[in-house]
Amino acid sequence: MSLYGFNGKSTNKRVGLDLIRFTPGGISRSELARQLNLTRAAVTTIINDFIDDGLVRETGKGPTTGRRRPILLEINPQRGYLVGVDLGATHLSLLVTDFAAHVVNELETPFDIRRNPEECLQKVDGALSETLAKAQLRLEDMTAIGVGVPGPVEAAAGKVIAPPIMPGWHNYPIRSVLQERWGRPVSLNNDAELGALGEWAQGAGRAERYLAYIKVGTGIGAGMLLDGKIYRGVSGCAGEIGHIAIRDNGPLCACGSHGCLEALAGGSAIAAKAAAAVKSGKRTQLASLGSAGEITAMSVAHAARLGDLVAQQIIVEAGGYLGIAIASLINLFNPSMVVIGGGVAQIGDLLLNPIRQVVGERSLRSAAQAVRISAAVLGRRSTSMGAVVQALNLALDEMTAN
Ligand SMILES: [Zn+2]
Numbered sequence: 001m002s003l004y005g006f007n008g009k010s011t012n013k014r015v016g017l018d019l020i021r022f023t024p025g026g027i028s029r030s031e032l033a034r035q036l037n038l039t040r041a042a043v044t045t046i047i048n049d050f051i052d053d054g055l056v057r058e059t060g061k062g063p064t065t066g067r068r069r070p071i072l073l074e075i076n077p078q079r080g081y082l083v084g085v086d087l088g089a090t091h092l093s094l095l096v097t098d099f100a101a102h103v104v105n106e107l108e109t110p111f112d113i114r115r116n117p118e119e120c121l122q123k124v125d126g127a128l129s130e131t132l133a134k135a136q137l138r139l140e141d142m143t144a145i146g147v148g149v150p151g152p153v154e155a156a157a158g159k160v161i162a163p164p165i166m167p168g169w170h171n172y173p174i175r176s177v178l179q180e181r182w183g184r185p186v187s188l189n190n191d192a193e194l195g196a197l198g199e200w201a202q203g204a205g206r207a208e209r210y211l212a213y214i215k216v217g218t219g220i221g222a223g224m225l226l227d228g229k230i231y232r233g234v235s236g237c238a239g240e241i242g243h244i245a246i247r248d249n250g251p252l253c254a255c256g257s258h259g260c261l262e263a264l265a266g267g268s269a270i271a272a273k274a275a276a277a278v279k280s281g282k283r284t285q286l287a288s289l290g291s292a293g294e295i296t297a298m299s300v301a302h303a304a305r306l307g308d309l310v311a312q313q314i315i316v317e318a319g320g321y322l323g324i325a326i327a328s329l330i331n332l333f334n335p336s337m338v339v340i341g342g343g344v345a346q347i348g349d350l351l352l353n354p355i356r357q358v359v360g361e362r363s364l365r366s367a368a369q370a371v372r373i374s375a376a377v378l379g380r381r382s383t384s385m386g387a388v389v390q391a392l393n394l395a396l397d398e399m400t401a402n
Pocket of ligand 1: 243255263
């Protein structure tokens, strides 16, 4: 949270709000004054404004620091509601939360992002209406909405540029279409970036300064955070780890190249390998799923968990390929934590152990010793929770702009 640059009053307010949001257990006025490098009186003025506005409230008392126990501050959960939407390649998840990210209601439904954008966004709209109705809330009650998509996002323009697994969406103005339809502020981000943000704010990577999140779904992407800020690179492509070349003359990837990580270890690759194993007559319970088309990466993960050796072999192999790419990412980025998320990662150590092993063999020792590799704590909610965090970022930016 030291990356804001200059110190204007609105900047102090905004940074102060983030300190209140993200300090585990809450923060006192005097600690805020210390971290913002402001007088106690200046902080009192800022906090009084927040409390009058219903944005911040006093919570319990902190541990004694000499004379008395300081009063701690937290975001007032009841100040408003937020929505986080995760548009996956094959699923749509949606969370409605209060301002403290407590989930009020949620929905998950199958989805096909290869369909045209209008049809897809129509489905998102229907899912949101349904979820709000269940929670007895209206769209007008939502302060802001965050949306994640599985492709490289040009954040300033609110659209995706040449996304390999959602080709019909190139240049489609996703954010402005949704903003117009819903009449609420909308933020649009890459799903892996949001996964990183969700795990940093609410999950496995709380307060880690250098965090990488790897989303293993139909596609594979990485989100990288520096001090809680998403690192995007110059055109939003930072973290496209799925398109690192792993094998010369490997299988064709959705991006047009050969031998990318995604073509070897992504959800489609896992499903295709399982289908090939069934076809070749290997003994596996995946054969009972019927025709090859019904085998998904999730069904392979499920069978592996139940002890199916063929399925386990496929997952371990995917873990090995992921390990090669993650070892390079660790050498480049030197993170303190790597969180593995996405549907397939729910299987846990069967996927994580081969990753850890290859990282141990291939990363520089000082980088490998400094990093922890763990599964996402929020599970399938990492991205939608990150979208909620980003929605609140947007709302707070607007509230403190003047
Ligand atoms: Zn590729």
